[in-house]
Amino acid sequence: NRADAIRQMHAAFVNERSYLKAGGENAFRGEYDLAEQAFQKALEINPQSAAAYEAWGVALVHEKKFAEAADRLSKAIELQPKSKYAHYFLAQAMAGLRRTPEAIAHSREAVRLDPAYAEAHMQLGTLLVDARQLDDGKRHLAQAARLEPRNPQPRVFLGAALMREDKPE
Numbered sequence: 001n002r003a004d005a006i007r008q009m010h011a012a013f014v015n016e017r018s019y020l021k022a023g024g025e026n027a028f029r030g031e032y033d034l035a036e037q038a039f040q041k042a043l044e045i046n047p048q049s050a051a052a053y054e055a056w057g058v059a060l061v062h063e064k065k066f067a068e069a070a071d072r073l074s075k076a077i078e079l080q081p082k083s084k085y086a087h088y089f090l091a092q093a094m095a096g097l098r099r100t101p102e103a104i105a106h107s108r109e110a111v112r113l114d115p116a117y118a119e120a121h122m123q124l125g126t127l128l129v130d131a132r133q134l135d136d137g138k139r140h141l142a143q144a145a146r147l148e149p150r151n152p153q154p155r156v157f158l159g160a161a162l163m164r165e166d167k168p169e
Contacts, residue, residue: 016045020052027059035059050080058089066096084113088120095127103127111140118147122154129161137161 023038039056042049057072073090087110094103107124122144128137138161144154
């Protein structure tokens with residue numbers, strides 16, 4: 001019958017992937033409650049979805065709910081250890097929780113997983129500079145500037161690090 005056909009079509013198109021997409025779109029619009037509901041639905045379908053944990057964690061970072069974000073992103077890494085994005089955003093959550101050594105460790109892992117990941121180099125560089133590891137921090141900021149020559153941010157942060165060393169030139 002017609003109602004049964006609609007149910008079957010709905011079941012064919014509403015799956016983990018569709019909930020992940022909906023959650024991502026909701027998060028992009030800043031509708032985090034709807035995003036979290038969608039990610040939860042994706043996890044009900046597949047409780048081992050590293051993508052759902054990661055996307056939910058990223059949304060929570062944007063909401064500045066760092067403890068919850070750290071939980072979701074840690075689970076994503078447990079399920080998929082080689083996700084540079086999960087490590088990158090877990091570093092942000094750890095920094096938000098003032099857990100700098102862990103933030104540095106996850107930023108280092110993001111850079112290790114993808115040496116061409118400019119944002120991760122910039123994040124690692126700023127964390128290291130803030131932790132008074134200036135030489136290592138400047139090296140990562142310079143690498144970010146080389147990887148993204150049109151992005152002024154790494155140069156701004158590198159300039160700030162040099163000013164800390166009293167090297168205005």
